[in-house]
Amino acid sequence: MAASSDLAVSKRAEGPAQADLDKCVHCGLCLNACPTYRELGVEMDSPRGRIYQMNQVANGAEITESYVQHLELCLACRGCETACPSGVPYGRMIEAARAQIENQRKRSWWKQSLRKLAFDKVLPSRTALQVLGTGLYVYQASGLQRVMRATGVLKLMGNLSNIEALSPAAEIPFFYSKIGKTFAPVGKRRYRVGFLAGCIANVAFARLNEATVRVLQKNGCEVVIPAAQGCCGALHLHSGLRNEAQALARKNIDAMLTEDFDAIITNAAGCGSTLKEYDELLADDPDYCAKAREFRARMKDVTEFLASIELNRDMGVVDVIATYQDSCHLAHGQKIKNAPRQLLKAVPGLVFREMPMADLCCGSAGIYNLVQNDMAMRILQQKMEFAGSTKASLIVTANPGCMLQLAAGAKVFGSGQQIAHVVEVLDEAYRNYAAARVG
Ligand code: SF4
Numbered sequence: 001m002a003a004s005s006d007l008a009v010s011k012r013a014e015g016p017a018q019a020d021l022d023k024c025v026h027c028g029l030c031l032n033a034c035p036t037y038r039e040l041g042v043e044m045d046s047p048r049g050r051i052y053q054m055n056q057v058a059n060g061a062e063i064t065e066s067y068v069q070h071l072e073l074c075l076a077c078r079g080c081e082t083a084c085p086s087g088v089p090y091g092r093m094i095e096a097a098r099a100q101i102e103n104q105r106k107r108s109w110w111k112q113s114l115r116k117l118a119f120d121k122v123l124p125s126r127t128a129l130q131v132l133g134t135g136l137y138v139y140q141a142s143g144l145q146r147v148m149r150a151t152g153v154l155k156l157m158g159n160l161s162n163i164e165a166l167s168p169a170a171e172i173p174f175f176y177s178k179i180g181k182t183f184a185p186v187g188k189r190r191y192r193v194g195f196l197a198g199c200i201a202n203v204a205f206a207r208l209n210e211a212t213v214r215v216l217q218k219n220g221c222e223v224v225i226p227a228a229q230g231c232c233g234a235l236h237l238h239s240g241l242r243n244e245a246q247a248l249a250r251k252n253i254d255a256m257l258t259e260d261f262d263a264i265i266t267n268a269a270g271c272g273s274t275l276k277e278y279d280e281l282l283a284d285d286p287d288y289c290a291k292a293r294e295f296r297a298r299m300k301d302v303t304e305f306l307a308s309i310e311l312n313r314d315m316g317v318v319d320v321i322a323t324y325q326d327s328c329h330l331a332h333g334q335k336i337k338n339a340p341r342q343l344l345k346a347v348p349g350l351v352f353r354e355m356p357m358a359d360l361c362c363g364s365a366g367i368y369n370l371v372q373n374d375m376a377m378r379i380l381q382q383k384m385e386f387a388g389s390t391k392a393s394l395i396v397t398a399n400p401g402c403m404l405q406l407a408a409g410a411k412v413f414g415s416g417q418q419i420a421h422v423v424e425v426l427d428e429a430y431r432n433y434a435a436a437r438v439g
């Protein structure tokens with residue numbers, strides 16, 4: 001058993017391991033959990049069909065354009081992994097298959113340059129993200145964004161209006177000023193935690209990061225935000241850039257293991273899923289494999305951490321009907337479904353209504369909604385219908401990427417719900433409690 005799992009990990013750079021591929025018994029029980037199969041009804045765009053194609057490549061078939069397209073249309077949401085009774089580890093198989101494609105693929109010069117710029121120069125660089133964030137802020141605050149939207153210029157450019165609707169708001173001041181600082185607990189110190197603030201989140205989710213720190217403080221945490229941290233590498237890994245993801249993983253491990261934290265916290269389920277797989281990512285690195293296991297043992301999603309401790313119940317009323325959209329990388333990647341619901345149900349005044357198929361992907365999936373915008377919008381439309389059936393005015397989720405996608409859905413399809421992260425709802429409850437006491 002141990003030997004076959006080692007084999008599965010060691011062969012990943014060359015494509016999915018045969019031991020993993022052989023676990024699929026072709027039963028089809030995953031089909032209804034697959035958003036692309038539900039939309040298209042095409043076997044080759046189902047988990048079973050994709051595994052069949054990976055198997056063919058593993059046994060000598062050529063990597064064709066059609067193979068690449070069927071794999072690129074996959075959201076890597078891992079809904080199939082949860083549905084599969086045979087334990088097929090689809091998440092690591094699609095990552096390995098994409099890494100194999102990436103190794104063999106020739107892209108045009110400009111596409112290759114654009115990718116290099118985004119993955120090598122922008123995501124890992126605080127300076128580049130601050131420059132881009134400032135540009136985005138000027139575009140939004142100057143009124144140019146309003147003009148572009150009102151005149152319909154973007155609609156003339158095909159999908160650009162959908163993609164533009166997905167662009168985050170740049171939140172000034174950015175969260176960078178908090179990096180390197182320590183925040184004292186409110187009341188007696190119960191825990192000392194390290195917080196990973198993300199990469200784009202420092203620009204586009206600065207208020208969410210601040211709310212996360214406040215909620216942790218309210219729960220007796222001393223919150224340390226180590227200066228040497230950086231991008232987690234999730235987007236690199238999902239795009240087949242394994243070496244780059246490994247380099248970023250080493251950097252974060254070095255940044256976070258300098259102190260003996262009770263937990264290392266993220267508020268981004270997509271990042272958390274990759275952060276919790278650093279041990280697999282660095283399994284073949286003799287200098288980092290043990291450190292990666294130690295890092296993984298402390299890594300917690302913020303909802304997972306808060307649901308595991310005695311929660312501070314000094315909350316005021318949040319008078320709202322809310323539903324919850326599972327973030328795939330929390331529900332399927334980290335197998336955490338109860339914690340966010342438990343936290344929401346603890347908020348006084350909040351009426352919780354479950355939506356149908358809450359754990360079906362919303363179409364966000366990292367940069368999927370940008371590069372596969374047509375399919376992402378089809379999937380989103382159905383998600384908004386499911387959310388709308390609850391009559392909730394607030395859709396809560398646990399990942400910044402999902403928040404953007406759902407906010408675009410509420411706008412593009414006109415349903416108008418508010419979107420929030422679980423910790424933002426808790427933060428409001430704590431602030432309402434404080435306000436009621438002052439009042
Ligand atoms: S990861 Fe998601 S989109 Fe891809 S095959 Fe599985 S269920 Fe379908």
Ligand code: SF4
Nearest residue numbers: 024025027028030084
């Ligand atoms: S991935 Fe799992 S559920 Fe899907 S066909 Fe294979 S064995 Fe069946």
